[in-house]
Every structure is written in structure tokens, then in C-alpha cells.
Amino acid sequence: MNKSKLGLPIGTTLDRFIRRKEEEFSFATGELSQLLRDIALAGKIINKEVNKSGLLDITGGFGGKNVQGEDQQKLDVVADIRFTRALKNGGMTCAIVSEENREIIHLNPNCRYVVAIDPLDGSSNIDVNVSIGTIFSIYKRISPVGSPVQEEDVLQKGTEQVVAGYILYGSSTMLVYTTGRGVHGFTLEYSLGEFVLSNDNITYPEDGTIYSINEGNFYTFDSWVRAYIEECRRKQMSARYIGSLVADFHRNMMKGGIYLYPNTVKYPEGKLRLLYECNALAFIAEQSGGVATNGNQRIMDILPEALHQRTPLYLGSPKMVKKAVSLIPADTLIK
Numbered sequence: 001m002n003k004s005k006l007g008l009p010i011g012t013t014l015d016r017f018i019r020r021k022e023e024e025f026s027f028a029t030g031e032l033s034q035l036l037r038d039i040a041l042a043g044k045i046i047n048k049e050v051n052k053s054g055l056l057d058i059t060g061g062f063g064g065k066n067v068q069g070e071d072q073q074k075l076d077v078v079a080d081i082r083f084t085r086a087l088k089n090g091g092m093t094c095a096i097v098s099e100e101n102r103e104i105i106h107l108n109p110n111c112r113y114v115v116a117i118d119p120l121d122g123s124s125n126i127d128v129n130v131s132i133g134t135i136f137s138i139y140k141r142i143s144p145v146g147s148p149v150q151e152e153d154v155l156q157k158g159t160e161q162v163v164a165g166y167i168l169y170g171s172s173t174m175l176v177y178t179t180g181r182g183v184h185g186f187t188l189e190y191s192l193g194e195f196v197l198s199n200d201n202i203t204y205p206e207d208g209t210i211y212s213i214n215e216g217n218f219y220t221f222d223s224w225v226r227a228y229i230e231e232c233r234r235k236q237m238s239a240r241y242i243g244s245l246v247a248d249f250h251r252n253m254m255k256g257g258i259y260l261y262p263n264t265v266k267y268p269e270g271k272l273r274l275l276y277e278c279n280a281l282a283f284i285a286e287q288s289g290g291v292a293t294n295g296n297q298r299i300m301d302i303l304p305e306a307l308h309q310r311t312p313l314y315l316g317s318p319k320m321v322k323k324a325v326s327l328i329p330a331d332t333l334i335k
């Protein structure tokens, strides 16, 4: 059997991988490993529902709106319930920040980990059978274990993440995560019902020829963004935009590329959420050799001020991101 770069055979189950790599969790008492297993379990359950959504009455609008005022899809609500239940029953989480809930979800105050999660990102693509994903970050709480969770426990910089990952419900279902020592990918082996190691130590190509942005907003972008898009066109790069962040991110990390979601007229602060979308992907990008910025500072250095705070996002191959942000006029950068 071919060995992975880590010396573990490809096909190693996530469970065994976590146990073998548990020394990475320098402060782990097994709680963090169990928390990762809880997320993986919920991902397997969601995967079954996503795969059958066309057959069950769980596609389409739920009829409600989330805290962002966006129409909730039925599977958004289903996914939120599944992850909240898995984390609650797993007993390792003291609080959750979720795209689908305005306030912090308080769980067991005797636990030390906080989870920020987008249970099902890109859910508007569910009805048309396009890949969607779950994005999550795990933090250690700051306030004393046993006390009520405070905002300071959830409004932490991305640099404080202990784990970040995503689950991609695509042509295959993958769980990709980092603990700060490389990025590892696991593919769901249906016959086993297990995530098994398929891509260890994923490396973000230093350069690429794919750019991902919603060019429908072209004429509302800042001039430097338009200039960058025109340069990509001149170089006959490949415009690839699925409109599902996890799918666009994963493809660009595997092949090289840049993902841009600038501020727009509709989203003057940017559309993507710092706590449960951008920070996790920034951690994974950096751990695989990529970069992630808001155009002015490193995404993971931003100190969050609100649970559902948005940010512009430029993330991907270092050479491409650096070229893009080099076009930002000096007078627009916050000093």
C-alpha cells in the first residue's frame, strides 16, 4: 500500500489518523480528537441527506431567513440541527457560533472548546446538484472552564484557532482539516462509512492560472479589482466560479489559483463571514502554503468585533494574491 508523506498508509481511517497524530494536539486530553470525530459524524449524516435531497422533501426554501437576512434552505436548517446535536451530544463543546443562529449557542460550560461553523455553505446550489460544504473552526475558550461562555471566547482572532476544516459534499465527500501542522484530506469511503486518508500534507501551488470571482459585479468593483480581472483576462487565465466557497477553495488549493470576494455595493464590508467562513479557510490556506488577506491585513490577524462580521477576502496562491493586492492604491490602505 502506498505510504503517505507522513508515513501513514493512504486509506488510514480518520479515527486512526487522529490517534496516531494526537501528539500534534499538544494540550489534548483526547477532547479535541473527540470533537473532530463529532464533526465528522455529523458530516456523514449530512452527506446522506445532501445526496438524497432531491428525493426527500428537504430541498428548496425553508421559508425563514437567517441572521444575514438570507433565505434559509431546508437543508441549511437540517444541517444546523445535525451539527448542533452532534456537538451537544459529543459533550466537548461549550459554545457554538453558527451562521444560522443570531446568538451564541451555549452548551456545556464545563468544556473548553468553542466551535464556529457554517453548517452548509452554498446551500442555494443544493437544488441544482452543485457541490456544497461545511466550514468549521475550533478555539480554546479564554474564560475559566465551568463559567458561562463570554463573547471574548468566540470573538478570537483566526490565529487562535486550534483546528480548522471543511467538509466538501461533491463528486466525492471529503473532510479536509489542519491543526497547525499541515493540511490533510480524507475521502468518505461509503462501503466503510469512514473518512479515509486520501491527501496528506496538501500543498497550495505558489502560482496558478485560475481566478474565481463573481464577474457579474465587475462594474461595481473598486478600480484595482477591475484592473486585476483585466490582467487575468489578458493572460488568458481560466475563470472558474462555482458560487460555492468550499468547492472553489478546494479546487484552487489543489490546482493553484485565487479566490476573490471584494466589497461590493450590495456588500460594502464584503459578503463572506469572518468567524465561520474566512478564518477557517485562511488557516487551511496558510498551512498549505497559500495566503489570505482582506486587502489590508492578514485575515487571521483581524480581531472580530461581532459574531457575524463580514470581510473582503482574497485568498490563494501567494504569487497571485500578492500581485492582486499590489494593485491597491496606497491611499486606500488603512494606515
Ligand code: P6P
Residues within 6 Å of the ligand: 121, 122, 123, 124, 214, 243, 244, 245, 246, 248, 271, 272
Ligand atoms: P455570490 C454562498 O452563498 C456564498 O456564501 C459562498 O459559498 C459563495 O462563494 C458566495 O456566497 C457566492 O456569492 O454573490 O457570488 O452569489
